[in-house]
Amino acid sequence: MRNLVLAVHGSAVPEAGAAVGRLADTVRRLTGAPVAVGHLDHQQPSLPYVLADRPGAVVVPLLLGDGYHRTVDIPAVARRFDCAVTRGPSGELAVALALYDRLRAAERAAGGPADAVVVAGAGSSRPGGNDGTLTAVRQLATLLPVPVTVAYCSASAPPPAEAVARLHAQGFRRVAVAAHLLAPGRFTRALAEIPDTWAVGEPLAGHPRLAGLVVARYAGACADARAEEAVRAA
Structure with a gap:
């Protein structure tokens, strides 16, 4: 084998x-x-x-x-x-479904569903490097009845804190972050520290x-x- x-x-x-x-x-x-x-x-x-x-x-x-x-x-x-x-x-529906499960678990722990979601990917400056995150955003948006937007933890814009702040400025109050990240690390720690987030999903490795x-x-x-x-x- x-x-x-x-x-x-x-x-x-x-x-x-x-x-x-x-x-x-x-x-x-x-x-x-x-x-x-x-x-x-x-x-x-x-x-x-x-x-x-x-x-x-x-x-x-x-x-x-x-x-x-x-x-x-x-x-x-x-x-x-x-x-x-x-x-x-990258780009597989299974990733979006895992992202959905992680988000729903975080929402339940927070006390209810979000009214807007930010999908936070690692970020890349290489052409096509963010396609996996963008695909996950599109796929997740078909599973949720709320707006879903993208953010990147590095190399690309907008950063997650800015994306969350924009949604709050548009009138959304329960803004959740879905971590399009594999494992705990400095990016997941930064997501957990964003002010005024309703819930933050766990990474996907498990x-x-x-x-x-x-x-x-x-x-x-x-x-x-x-x-x-x-x-x-x-």
């Missing part, structure tokens, strides 16, 4: 590693595959270190956008070790829909590899 490596950004916040570790445990249980985590920054082990011990692995990027890391960094490292790189979760996406990506990559082997054998 091929190794499965989750490629994550990494964070200096200990809770981030714990959240991704729980996701890896779930994927390992669902697939029976050897699962490891490789980090792009802040944490060890690094992605190159992990792949050096697992040549030919399937790499699943756990990035909610297709910015520089997803399109340049990860493929470059994977090529060095003959690893297959799958698509990330949601079963994320684990399901990883399993599907891994299964697809293994099936593709088998098909290529069959063609070569013929």
Whole structure:
């Protein structure tokens, strides 16, 4: 069975590693595959270190956008070790559904539904890097009866605090923030400190829909590899 490596950004916040570790445990249980985590920054082990011990692995990027890391960094490292790189979760309906669940849980804890929602993504300055967040906004808007707008924690505008303030200025009183973020870190901490938010959704790593996406990506990559082997054998 091929190794499965989750490629994550990494964070200096200990809770981030714990959240991704729980996701890896779930994927390992669902697939029976050897699962490891490789980090792009802040944490060890690094992605190159992990792949050096697992040549030919399937790499699943756990990035909610297709910015520089997803399109340049990860493929470059994977090529060095003959690893297959799958698509990330960016733009998938499962992400929006997980976002919806997290938002609803936060609203229940706050005492009721919001009357406007800000979807806060990490942000990217790379062309197309914010497409995953924008798609999640459009998908979430079809599930909610209230206005849904976008904000970014870095690199793009508007920042979440500004988006929340704008909605308040328009007359909305219960403004919630849906965190389009994978794991706890400095961005989730900043969202929790925005004044006058009604509720803030938890990050998505622990949601079963994320684990399901990883399993599907891994299964697809293994099936593709088998098909290529069959063609070569013929």
